[in-house]
Amino acid sequence: MLLLLTGLLFRAGTAYGQAPYTNYSISDPRALRGQGACQLLDGNWRSGKLRLEPSGHLRVQFTEGEATVYQAGELKAFVLKTDTFGVVRNVSTPSRWLSAAFAQKLYQYGQLVAFKLDHRYTGASGPGFSDDIGAPTGAMDLVLQPATGDAVVVPAGRAAFIRTMLPLVGDCPELAAQITKGKVGRQHMQQILQTYARWQKSTSLPTSN
Secondary structure: OOOOOOOOEEOOOOOOOOEEOOOOOOOOOOOEEEEEEEEOOOOOEEEEEEEEOOOOOEEEEEOOOOEEEEOOOOOOEEEEOOEEEEEEEEEEOOOOEEEEEEEEEEEEEOOEEEEEEEHHHOOOOOOOOOOOOOOOOOOEEEEEEEOOOOOEEOOOOHHHHHHHHHHHHOOOHHHHHHHHOOOOOHHHHHHHHHHHHHHHHHHHOOOOO
């Protein structure tokens, strides 16, 4: 189960970009809904009433009047109430593979973005899944999305964590040592991404003669 990451901010660089982690409390458990805005593939933002369905689709009643339903990948991002959502790509979870899914953005450092993927809103179905909301109990994953390439689910177990994280950040000697020795784990993800972003920045600086 995803460790609590409350109080963290995502820095997106747009007017809709900063949003703290929020626990929704709504009367209808089948959807997240409220006033918000979505970012189209051309980069423009449009406001309206948003509803994220258990199917994984986002239904938008635009302020201008027309209603549209989007699949993950048909938008860049959206903001619902105080939370920012983006798209994670080619996610291989323990139960299935998702080509694209909307997920809540938690924070970003450098080229890596951390998301909370809530399987109640990915069209989950099948054995072990609730018939009423279409999701397994506690089905949330911490997912890292690189700027290019596939998203990665971050596991909690030490051995699996090492196997997952070394290909992502192991070229930083400090992190490679800390991860291999078990000094940092999934609960330190924000610290790990901060350290990696600083290291990448320092290695890209021109050297003086």
